[in-house]
Amino acid sequence: MGSQEQLLQHTLHYEIPLTQAMGIEVLEVSEESVTLRAPLENNINHKSTAFGGNLYSVAVLAGWGLIFSRLQALNLQAHIVIQESSIQYLRPIKQDLRASCRITSETAFKRSIEMFRRKGKSRIKLDVTVAGQEGVAVLFNGHYVIHS
């Protein structure tokens, strides 16, 4: 695990202690993307599939993690808060989960960061997918607010 992954995992476990119970690990952090993994058994329902509430949590945290990592790289401190989101469940997940957030518009992302620098507050929209072994099972879209 690289130092960026370690920092994000430590931060998630500290900021949101429930992520420890969910078994969330940071698989990968880059400029453009973050991938989290969580074991099925920590996030399961009685039907032996992932609970929809926890699929949402892993997704919202992948987006949170991407913003955190980018701000970190830019040496910016901010509070990151989810403001609204939507989620679609395409199929059940019966294996460990992977949530991936990837920046789709670098231009829009940079504009949001610039707005935050000027006004101390800004909004960032991100898409996240959650997959099991059978491919993408969940589509998530989140609007986050960053503020000083």
Next chain:
Amino acid sequence: MGSQEQLLQHTLHYEIPLTQAMGIEVLEVSEESVTLRAPLENNINHKSTAFGGNLYSVAVLAGWGLIFSRLQALNLQAHIVIQESSIQYLRPIKQDLRASCRITSETAFKRSIEMFRRKGKSRIKLDVTVAGQEGVAVLFNGHYVIHS
């Protein structure tokens, strides 16, 4: 606690074991509404407010619980699955949470049940609010699928 509340609480704890860790209790079940309570300390983030992922979970379960209870009252067996949803966070919650789902259109609800009886599958849309002591903090809208 009445027998309807006991049945729903037992079912939630059995079907989704994570609801036990979340400390979810069923406060009230009626024909038109379900209210769940969860303690802040089981659902907290580092800022001492409720974690957005768990606010989502409590909301999605209130809707699930309402459908479960209505089907139970009608002696119908069905799988209840969340298909898609959206959520808005209006303000942080710093106290124990209450999630309330109330049927807004009895006509639409009955039509969905009738469709399920005929086709073995149907869709139900529900609104849920989550509140702390300072009033409503979260608006949730979920589309559930019931199928035999």
